[in-house]
Amino acid sequence: MFASRVFIVPLFISEGYFTEEVVPRELGLRARDQTSFARVQKRGSQTLYYCGPVGTHESMTNVLLARARDIVQKHPPARPVETNQTALFIAGHGTGDNENSRTAIERQVELIRAKNLYAEVHAVFLEEEPRIGDCYRLARAKNIVMVPFFISDGLHSREDIPVMLGEPEETVQSRLKSGQAAWRNPTEKQDKRVWYTAAIGSEPHIADVILERVHEALRAGEVKKC
Known part of the structure; x- marks a missing residue:
């Protein structure tokens, strides 16, 4: 049984080539010729949420x-x-x-x-x-x-x-x-x-940062549905 919602949190320090191009492309979230991509995408019965990297979070x-x-x-x-x-x-x-x-x-x-x-x-x-x-x-x-x-x-x-x-x-x-x-x-x-x-x-607090990224992505996805 697959989860209906999947959250992907890049464990990177900064936004850049890998977080914005390589990882999304390997996950099938963006094509090579795309300049941007949707952070929330449906894939069959699943919803994929692509979060921001942990390193740029305010916490x-x-x-x-x-x-x-x-x-x-x-x-x-x-x-x-x-x-x-x-x-x-x-x-x-x-x-x-x-x-x-x-x-x-x-x-x-x-x-x-x-x-x-x-x-x-x-x-x-x-x-x-x-x-x-x-x-x-x-x-x-x-x-x-x-x-x-x-x-x-x-x-x-x-x-x-x-x-x-x-x-x-x-x-x-x-x-x-x-x-x-x-x-x-x-x-x-x-x-x-x-x-x-x-x-x-x-640092143990990194786990909290990851969860914050998940909550942010979920809130952003809910707003887009409205």
Whole structure:
């Protein structure tokens, strides 16, 4: 027995080529020559709802803040550190092929800055300026929390970023091979104390974001019926 309603939620950070072209095309929701497609489509007795990606949802701000807060609480320094004494960095991939990759991260930086929780909030990137390693130059605060805005803990978040933050590559590889985290929290580098979190995609609150996308798509579909 098939469900009468099917919701497809792209587990991507930003809107772009894959979420707007590749995935819909592979699902049969759009043809190659189409410039747009219907987000709600009937297929026999089923209704398919194509949702927005999780990374652009407004509640991702809370996911990022939870990840940043939890890493310091899990690895507290000898003296308590307040967020207003800390620079928060959101690390993204960045690519000249898709400007939306950068836009999604910069939007989160703006939203978090507006909350006045951290002394500073910056965006840094793997493949665009400013680079992840520039965090030491950009941060005025002594303390840095770096949150990778990636869906999964893969090559970039587990290996590349720790090296960009200054850990020797052989140290990173040795730790990973022995089942340890590549970065030890907190680590002192260039007169800064740095906490580095896991990718936001493994944050438990992501499940709530997925459900929010489903509810949004359902509401939008109901409105179109009216």
